[in-house]
Amino acid sequence: MKQENVYVGLDIGTTKVCVVVVKKNQDDSLDVIGVGTAPSVGLRKGVVINIDATVNSITEAVREAEKVSGVQIKSVCAGIAGGHIKSFNSRGIIAVKNREVTAKDVDRVIESASAVDIPLGCEVLHVIPQQYVLDGQTEIKDPIGMNGIRLEVDVHIVTGAVSSAKNILKSCERANISVDDIVLEQLASSEAVLSDDEREIGVCLIDGGGGTTDMAVFKRGAVCHTAVLQLGGNNFTRDLSIGLNTPESEAEKLKKLYGSVWLPTTADETIAVPSVGGRPPRKISKPVLTQILQARCEEIFQMFLGELQKKQLIEFLGAGVVVTGGLSNLNGIEYLAQSIFELPVRVGKPLNVYGLKDLVDDPVYATGVGLAIHAAKKGHQQVKISKGSDEKVFSQVLKRMKSWFGEFF
Known part of the structure; x- marks a missing residue:
């Protein structure tokens, strides 16, 4: 396979590192040819706090993506997020x-x-x-x-904070990967899950990750507001751990198996909750778990609603709200969002990619796919920015990040 037709998105998240490899065809369509994921233990709330752990996660995800795609990955388009934005x-x-x-x-x-x-x-x-x-x-x-x-x-x-961008660059460099570009993650996700019509009519994108939940608002085809909330999937897990008196590892499993945020659709059945200290599992009613998750999700949506009202943007959201990321996999998320925003709501999955599409047919891959789409649209015209002294990297990061918007929108 010709390397010049291959583009890679690298989503370095709080809970996982995701690598998406796409091939650009002659008709400009994109085929997904490889995906790699690895647990992320070197980030907190979207920011690198342990470079060595982050390097290991990147290396593992890249190795898996290379195995699936049959392509040696040398450069990526990386995402940036965090409360510093x-x-x-x-x-x-x-x-x-x-x-x-x-x-x-x-x-x-x-x-x-x-x-x-x-x-x-x-x-x-x-x-x-x-x-x-x-x-x-x-x-x-x-x-x-x-x-x-x-x-x-x-x-x-x-x-x-440019220090956050530099830490991403340094982590990739130590993993023997060069960085072509760095993109704000919710804008990358919008490239994967929003249509041009939605951007033009007016839409709010909510991208819920493990450490943060990000928002981007579009009207008349351009982004008009972005925001980052330092609450994410880890907070849901911690709430369950405290509320159900169970270890966080078990709370995460319960969230994935039974996670729901809309009480009216929750079946009144019992589930087994592992205890701590060698005690036997306990039986609880499933609506109890739903109430815990719903309370946290309501808090996040209400905070974003307040932000939209403060900026007087509600009236411009003709296309409603699109929820993506891991947050959108909670059952009933659309019903809860509709009840709070009083707007049409849908779950955003990656659009307009083909090939091994089933590998990325999940909202958790929205950012990784969006980064790969962005890289494919731009090609390899840009100079790699992850090599050189810290001062040179600093200036190159700013230059690249300030210039990509014209081509992105």
Whole structure:
């Protein structure tokens, strides 16, 4: 198989590391040819806290993906997430010099919108244009070549701790993998599970992982808001462990076997709960487990609802809410989300990939598939960014992360 037709997404999550390998066909369709997963023990809430453990997880997942695909993996498109990610909107205004908008004018107006104060220790990761306004005419996607005097742009700015990106790069480098690009994870997931129509009409994507739950809101085809909540699947597991007096390892098994967040659809049956200290298992009613999980899920959705209301975005969500990630595998998730958001809700699984599609036909693979799709759309035109001194890596990461938005959207 020709290596230049193969692209790889690397999702370094709190509970698992996932590698997705796709092959790009002549008609630009994508075939999944390999998937590899491994338990992740070197991250907490989406951030690397143990490089050696992370390297081992990456190596194991890559080895499995190579075995399935028959391709040697040399480079990847990696994701970034975590509580350090912050975002806000900004506007820039310039005067058009020669009455005709050029690419330099577009660069200048985006630079004007980017001239904002950011928290100490953070850097701008993405500056994503939402719309251009030329002499009062709104909703312009590409103003180049148009005549006007006053050019404005609304942008969405994402900031984050670059140290987190550098730790991802360092972990990949030690696993003998180079990094082509780094992408905010909920934006990568949106590439895998959202349609163009949903982005245009207005949609809220909620991506629930092990350590964090991420949100991205789209309207008129562009991202207008992102947020990260430091609550995820591990919190559900911990709640069950405390509420049922059982070890976390057993609570995780119960969550996967019987996990439900909608009490009306939960059967009134009993399940065996392992005890601690060598005590015999106990019998509990299944609705008790559901009530524990439902309370935590309601908390997460209510916090996101408050965020949407605060930003006055509810009215723009014509396509409703799409829930993806491990969170969406809990039974009744759609019913609970509908009751809270009062909007149409669906579970987001990876779309528009073929080949071994059944290997990724699960919301937990949304980010990995999205990263692979992003890499395939861009090709290998970019320079690898994981080699060199820390200072060089730092500047290259920022350059790549600031430039990908134009091609992504």
